[in-house]
Amino acid sequence: MIFDPVNDENPICSAKGCRAAAVWVLAWNNPKLHTPERRKTWIACDDHRQHLADFLDVRGFLKEVVTLTEWNARPGGTA
Structure with missing residues (x-):
């Protein structure tokens, strides 16, 4: 399902160019920039969850x- 326009009720995937509904939150932080308890978030659709998680995980951010x-x-909790 694709939502448009983007708003708080219809969050879309953080993957570049994707307009699909987000259903996952990937919480991460860059230890060189953020305190250990700080959490940044990307949101993802089912199709991009693994790709975005792999991108963050290989860098040690996920x-x-x-x-x-x-x-x-x-x-x-708001993504």
Whole structure:
């Protein structure tokens, strides 16, 4: 399913050029730039989740992959 326009109710995948609905949150941080507890996020569709996770993981940045629903249910959790 593709959503447009982009807004908080219809988040789209962070992969370049992708307009598919995001269903995953990839939490990461760059230890050279961020404190250990800081989490940056990319959101991904099913098709790009593994590619984006691999990109972050090979650099040692990936901390966690969870569903967007689970992430948003956490206190302060907005991707």
